[in-house]
Amino acid sequence: MLVEDSRVVRELLTHIVGRDARLEVVAAVASGEEALAQLACARPDVISMDIRLPGIDGLETTRRIMAEHPTPIVVVADSVEDSSLRISMNALRAGALSVVEKPVATTHAGYDAVADEICTQLRIMAEVPVIRRRPIGTQWAVRGASPAALAPFPSQAGRPTVLAIAASTGGPPALARVLGGLPETFPLPVLLVQHMGAAFMEGFASWLNGVVPMPVALARDGERMEPGRVYVAPGDRHLELGSGGFLRILDTAPVGGQRPAATVLFRSVARQAGAGGIGVLLTGMGEDGAQGLLDMRRAGAATTAEHESTAVVYGMPAAAVRLSAASAVLPLERIAGHVLRAAMPETSP
Template sequence: MLVEDSLVVRQLLAHIVSRDPRLALVAAVASGEEALREIARVRPDVISMDIRLPGIDGLEATRRIMALQPTPIVVVADAVEDASLRISMNALRAGALSVVEKPVGTGHRAYEAIADEICTQLRIMSQVPVIRRRPIGAERLIGAERLIGAERLIGAERLTGAERPGRPDAAAREEGREPAGLAPGLVAVAASTGGPPAFAKLLGALPADFPAPILLVQHMGAAFMEGFADWLNGVVPLAVAVARDGVRPLPGHAYVAPGDRHLALGPGGLLSLSDAPPVGGQRPSATVLFRSVARAAGPRALGVLLTGMGEDGAAGLLDMRQAGAATIAEHESSAVVYGMPAAAVRLRAAAAVLPLDLIAPRLVRALQPAGPP
C-alpha cells in the first residue's frame, strides 16, 4: 500500500512498484486517515509511508498502524529537509523499519538508483514479521521482533574482568591528559535494520560523561546520515556528530560513519574515512570498523553488534574478540531483525549476548576502574 499525498509522486511510486514483478500494488491513498481505513480491507504486506501528510502526519499514522494492525512500514522522505528528517527518524523509533529517499523524475540521473532502492526495501521489509511491543517509558515503541532465517541463540558467556577496556594511568589523569595514543577505552557499535531506535535507546541510557568515545556504523541511505546524526544528537545525552577524517575521538562523544564511506580507527587513534570498495555489499561496513578497532585498540576496545539484516560485522567482531576486546551481540528477544547478531553468535564472535536494555549498563560497568579482587 502506498501512502502519499502528492498525486504526481503517488503515480511515480506506483510506476516504480509496477516494474518489479515481485511487488503488487493493493492500494494507493493520499492521507494517513485513508490508510487507516483501508489497511484492514487490503491487508498489505508492506506500506510505503510519506512522512509529510495532511491531517495526521506519517509519524502519527505509523504509531496508529503499529498499534492497531502492525505492518512493515518503509518511510519515504525528502532527505534534504530537516523537519522531514526529524519526523522520519521518530517514525523509525515508533516502529517503521527503514527510510528511503523520495523518488525523483524519470529523467533524473539518480532515478534508477533511487527506484531500485525503494523496490529493494519494500521487498525485504515485507518479509519482516512485526508485533506490538510494550510501552517503553512514556512512548509506545512498536517494532519488529523475532528472527529471519536465523538459528536460536546459543548460550552467552560472561565478560571477564580481563576483557574490560584499559584505563589511562593515574599520573596522566592527574596531569589532565591521556597517555599517548588512544583514550581510555573505545566502543564500536554497528546496526542495520532497526538501528536508529536501537541506537537511541542504547546511547540514551549512557551518561553524558561516558568515559570513552563511541564509533557508530548504521546502514542507511547516504542522504540521510547528516540528519540521522543530528536527530540522534537531540535525543541522547552524548554529543553525536558525523565522523570527520583525522579527528581524535573524545570520551562522551559518538561519531557516526558518513554516508557511503567506511569509518575506521587509524594509527594513533585517529578517525579515518575511506572510499574503498564495499565489504559484503556495505559501505560503511561494520566489519571494516571492527577490524580496524581490533588492530588499533586490541583489548582496550569493546564491540557491540545490534539488530540488522545480513551478516555485516560478524567477522569483524570475531577479530575484535580474538584481539582481546570485549564483544556483545544483541539478543534475539529485542532485535528488530535477528540477522547480524545471529551471524556473530554462530561465529562465536560475541562474548556476551544481551537484550538491548542490558547493553548500556554492561558498557558502563566494563569501563569502570577495576576494583579490588
C-alpha cells in the same frame, strides 16, 4: 499499500512497484486517514509511508498503525528538508523499519538507483515480523540522566579505550536505546556505523544528538576522538580507528556490499585498541560486522550481540553468534548496563 499525498509521486511509486513482479500494489492512498481506514480490508504486507501528509502526518499514522494493526513500514522521505529528516527519524523510533529517498522523476540522474532501493526495501521489510507496540519512550534518552549503580565488570586484559557499535535495519531506535542508557560522562569515545542512505546520515546524527545524553556528530577524517562523544560514519564512507586515536574516513570499496561497513570499523578497532575495545552489534539484515566482531574478540575485546528476542532483524547478530564472535548475547534493554560495566572494569588494589 502506498501512502503519498502527491498524485504525481503516488503514480510514480505505483510505476516503480509495478516494475517488480514480486510486488503488488493493493492500495494507493493520499492521507493517513485513508490508510488507517483501508488497512483492515487491504491487509498489506508492507506500507510505503510519506511523512508530509494532510491531516495526520506520517509519524502519527505510523504510531497508530503500529499500535492498532502492526505492519512493516518503509518511510519514503524527501532527504533535502531538515524537518522531513527529523520526522523520518522519529517515525523509525515509532516503529517504522527503514527510510529511503523519495523518487523525483524518471529523467532524474539517480532515478534507477532510488527505484531499485525502494523495491528492495519493500520486499525485505514485507518479510519482517512486527508486533503491536507503543513508541519507545524518552525515559532513557534525557541528557544528564544518571545510570543505575552497577557492579564492576570482570577485569579485561587491557584498559577499555573505545566503544564501537553498529546496526542496520531497525538500528536507529536500538542505537537510541543503548546510547540513551549511557551517561553524558561515559568515559570512552563511541564509534558508530549505521546502514542508511547517504542523504540521511547528517539528519540521523542530528536526531540521535537530540535523544541521547552524549553529543553526536558525523565523524571527520583526521579528527582525534574524545571520551564521551559519539562519532557517526558519514554516508557512503567507511569509518576506521587509526593510530594515535585519530579517525579515518575512507572511500575504499564496499565490504560485504556495505559502505560504511561494521566489519571495517570493528577490524580497525581490533588492530588499534586490541583488548581495550568494546564491540556491540545490533539488529540488521545480512552479516556485516560478524567477522569484524570476531577479530575484536580474538584481540581480547569485550564483544556483545543483540539477542534474537529483541532484534527487529536477527541477521547481523545471528551471524556473529554463529561465529562465536560475541562474548555476550543480550536483549536490547540489558546492553547499556553491560557496556557500562565493561567500560569500568575492576582495578587491582
